[in-house]
Amino acid sequence: MREKILQLKNISKAFPGVQALEEVNFDLETGEVHCIVGGNGAGKSTLIKILAGVYSPDGGEILLDGVRYERFTPHISRDLGIQTIYQETLLAPTLSVAENIFLGDSLINRNGVVKWKEIRARAKEILDLLEVDIDIDAKVRDLGIAGKQAVQIAKALANESRIMIFDEPTASFGRKEVDNLFKIIRTLKQRGVGIIYISHRIEEVFEIADRISVFKDGKSVAHHDSKEGLAFNTLIHEMVGRSTNQFYDRERVPVGGVVLEVENLRGSDVNGISFSLKRGEVLGIGGMVGSKRTELLRLIFGADRLLSGTVTYKGKTFQPKSPLQMMKKGFCMVTEDRAITGLLMKRSLKENIMICKYSKFPQMFLNMKEEERITRAEMERLSIKAKSPDQLVLNLSGGNQQKAILAKWLLTNGDIFIMDEPTRGIDIAAKEDLYQLIVEIAKNGGSVILVSSDMPELVCMSDRILIMKDGSLAGELLQENISEENIIRVIVGG
Amino acid sequence: MKTENKRLIKLKFSQTTLLFALIMMLVVAITCVSPSFLTWRNIRNVFMQNAITGIIVASMTIVMIAGGIDLAVGNQLSFLGCLLAVLINKGIPEGWSVLIVLAISTLLCAISGLIIANTTAQPFIITLGFMSVYKALALITAGGSDIPIRSFQWLGQTQLLGVIIPVWIFLFLFLIVALVLQFTKFGRSVYSLGSNEQAAYISGIPVKRLKVIVYAINGLFIGLAAAAMLSRLGSAVPTMADGYEMTVIAACAIGGITLTGGEGSALGSFLGLLFLGIVRNGLNMMSVPTFYQYLVNGTIIVIAVLLSNYNSRKKA
Ligand SMILES: Nc1ncnc2c1ncn2[C@@H]1O[C@H](COP(=O)(O)OP(=O)(O)OP(=O)(O)O)[C@@H](O)[C@H]1O
Numbered sequence A: 001m002r003e004k005i006l007q008l009k010n011i012s013k014a015f016p017g018v019q020a021l022e023e024v025n026f027d028l029e030t031g032e033v034h035c036i037v038g039g040n041g042a043g044k045s046t047l048i049k050i051l052a053g054v055y056s057p058d059g060g061e062i063l064l065d066g067v068r069y070e071r072f073t074p075h076i077s078r079d080l081g082i083q084t085i086y087q088e089t090l091l092a093p094t095l096s097v098a099e100n101i102f103l104g105d106s107l108i109n110r111n112g113v114v115k116w117k118e119i120r121a122r123a124k125e126i127l128d129l130l131e132v133d134i135d136i137d138a139k140v141r142d143l144g145i146a147g148k149q150a151v152q153i154a155k156a157l158a159n160e161s162r163i164m165i166f167d168e169p170t171a172s173f174g175r176k177e178v179d180n181l182f183k184i185i186r187t188l189k190q191r192g193v194g195i196i197y198i199s200h201r202i203e204e205v206f207e208i209a210d211r212i213s214v215f216k217d218g219k220s221v222a223h224h225d226s227k228e229g230l231a232f233n234t235l236i237h238e239m240v241g242r243s244t245n246q247f248y249d250r251e252r253v254p255v256g257g258v259v260l261e262v263e264n265l266r267g268s269d270v271n272g273i274s275f276s277l278k279r280g281e282v283l284g285i286g287g288m289v290g291s292k293r294t295e296l297l298r299l300i301f302g303a304d305r306l307l308s309g310t311v312t313y314k315g316k317t318f319q320p321k322s323p324l325q326m327m328k329k330g331f332c333m334v335t336e337d338r339a340i341t342g343l344l345m346k347r348s349l350k351e352n353i354m355i356c357k358y359s360k361f362p363q364m365f366l367n368m369k370e371e372e373r374i375t376r377a378e379m380e381r382l383s384i385k386a387k388s389p390d391q392l393v394l395n396l397s398g399g400n401q402q403k404a405i406l407a408k409w410l411l412t413n414g415d416i417f418i419m420d421e422p423t424r425g426i427d428i429a430a431k432e433d434l435y436q437l438i439v440e441i442a443k444n445g446g447s448v449i450l451v452s453s454d455m456p457e458l459v460c461m462s463d464r465i466l467i468m469k470d471g472s473l474a475g476e477l478l479q480e481n482i483s484e485e486n487i488i489r490v491i492v493g494g
Numbered sequence B: 001m002k003t004e005n006k007r008l009i010k011l012k013f014s015q016t017t018l019l020f021a022l023i024m025m026l027v028v029a030i031t032c033v034s035p036s037f038l039t040w041r042n043i044r045n046v047f048m049q050n051a052i053t054g055i056i057v058a059s060m061t062i063v064m065i066a067g068g069i070d071l072a073v074g075n076q077l078s079f080l081g082c083l084l085a086v087l088i089n090k091g092i093p094e095g096w097s098v099l100i101v102l103a104i105s106t107l108l109c110a111i112s113g114l115i116i117a118n119t120t121a122q123p124f125i126i127t128l129g130f131m132s133v134y135k136a137l138a139l140i141t142a143g144g145s146d147i148p149i150r151s152f153q154w155l156g157q158t159q160l161l162g163v164i165i166p167v168w169i170f171l172f173l174f175l176i177v178a179l180v181l182q183f184t185k186f187g188r189s190v191y192s193l194g195s196n197e198q199a200a201y202i203s204g205i206p207v208k209r210l211k212v213i214v215y216a217i218n219g220l221f222i223g224l225a226a227a228a229m230l231s232r233l234g235s236a237v238p239t240m241a242d243g244y245e246m247t248v249i250a251a252c253a254i255g256g257i258t259l260t261g262g263e264g265s266a267l268g269s270f271l272g273l274l275f276l277g278i279v280r281n282g283l284n285m286m287s288v289p290t291f292y293q294y295l296v297n298g299t300i301i302v303i304a305v306l307l308s309n310y311n312s313r314k315k316a
């Protein structure tokens, strides 16, 4: 028999200028997965941060096992058995994977010696459950974003707990990693753990949810006690107030001649990759987590040291040396990691949006009026939810931060867009807007290299797909062969 | 809860406003104890006493916002002062001597900038090393004794509108730094570099070159400070500016710059310097013994850093 473990009543939370949560009610039973869906900035992360004790609510109450709390602190929350996997990974970058998983844990024996053997063995065990291929001795800062997310999940799994909260755990996971996570979640359910799960991937929500709550502008606007009979579109409509297709049907653009020729690129993790990109083409790059797709993109953009190989663009053959050089030639790079390579977290939205435009075009003085105007226009175009252009990026919701990264690159008027997981964490309406933007780029004669772990996205957007495996190309799918099955076949097969 | 929200809003008014209010309170308090504090003569004194460090605070503001630090500024200043004195006493025209010193100073800092930009070494450690190098250079140049200069005192003595020229240099440079940080692309890149080097690099900011330029500017300012200081004192002492780095860095920290960079402003550092200067001046006027002055100074720095820590934690 299921019983209620957690109940939130009339929870409100305001930040200067925004009502992030308004009289929200929410509850959780043992052994269930309660999903929260909603647009960017709807207040989902704020709610879970209240449960984790990071924020204290302005009003309302929390009932845990019938005991009433006005607020939690991180300490109380942990002691009560609540584990949170945050949207933004919070790990110690210079420690190893194993150390991170057991950080703050007392795997120290009576003599005060750290039980290294046990730590490493258990870390391995947990990561094997997830079936992610991560070296437990690697430093966390050397992992990609998906790797970090996996470590974050493992860290939460290492602690027995009664309530587990996942805030977009799969945003950069491929199908396989998602399947493994779901397997784990189902086991947890059987053990009676209550799970709160947040995701923008609606098909995932339909797969794993027992109950679904929909948030919009800080309010809980709808609730479904079961997904039986619930239509995909109904849910979308409740979330963003408009309908979308589950499978985006993009407008096709005629593909022109070759514009970019990449020849035998070799970096510390990339082993000699060659391909070409055509005018008006969207070239997808698929592969498993850890297949070094980000590394390839960084090499093309001149961000990492190239060991050998060349790039031919507009008739000139050269070696990418720096992002600035590539930017001036018309390249753009939407990076996957918001906090590390993407944004200046402590600076304003305005500064973040203008940065690339300023670096690309010669100019000595800042134009404050124009900054304000451009930022407001971008906020409008990409529906970035922010109080004002001066709001610190740190205080934006995850999806809105992602949109800020897109905006800063769109402003450079480039021709070649390199996009690494561009839809990571953005809501379904914004996703469609971005797809439309990509088509627009292609129509105007630009080209896009798209790395994505979201298989349907890769399938629906790409004109051609390259598959990477361990830093090499494992195969190529032409338009007529593109399908999820074929991608998986190439990934799994030789 | 409610109070937490209010606090967040208040902090929006920023450390600069807070600091300004603090300075006002300090002025009132000191004036109550010793009324001669708030006289034109004394205020002019405060500025005169802080003009030399002030010049370096101006450039250190840029360095620290960019996420760097330079611990060697004091010893470098002493060394350059000695060098300039030697050049002038050799009979090289004043103008040329100053230009040579400025060039050398800029070059020296550009070298530390180059090292910092091209290795993963911490600026803290690198400049700590340079500190000792400059100390030695100063002693070697001076040959172990003071060097009285035969000319060049005019720069430090001449008054313009009742204020000596070094003060004008200090105010002018500070204004320039404030404007550059606020209104130019260069200033913006300095903030970007300090707040996230990797993101800045990917966004097309030439981070290595920028670091070298930032340190080179610091060198230029140290050279100017050396000229001002030497002509003011009339003689070079090989240890004349030792320990200045403490005041300089403290002023920046009190003004809201963190060691991680990306935050702070020229106005903040200016107020930080003013604050320290007023405290010192006030203590002098109340004839507090020097020993205790160190104590007060130290305590203030610790409190200021705690405050700014608290501040940035709140924001996160
Ligand atoms: N620390 C903060 N200071 C100010 N505003 C904040 C802060 N944290 C969140 N907000 C604001 O509160 C609102 C809700 O943010 P929240 O992060 O909960 O959204 P979300 O539903 O998780 O969105 P996403 O899907 O993009 O992650 C947003 O408008 C955001 O800008």
Ligand SMILES: [Mg+2]
Residues within 6 Å of the ligand: A044, A045, A046, A087, A167, A397, A398, A399
């Ligand atoms: Mg969120």
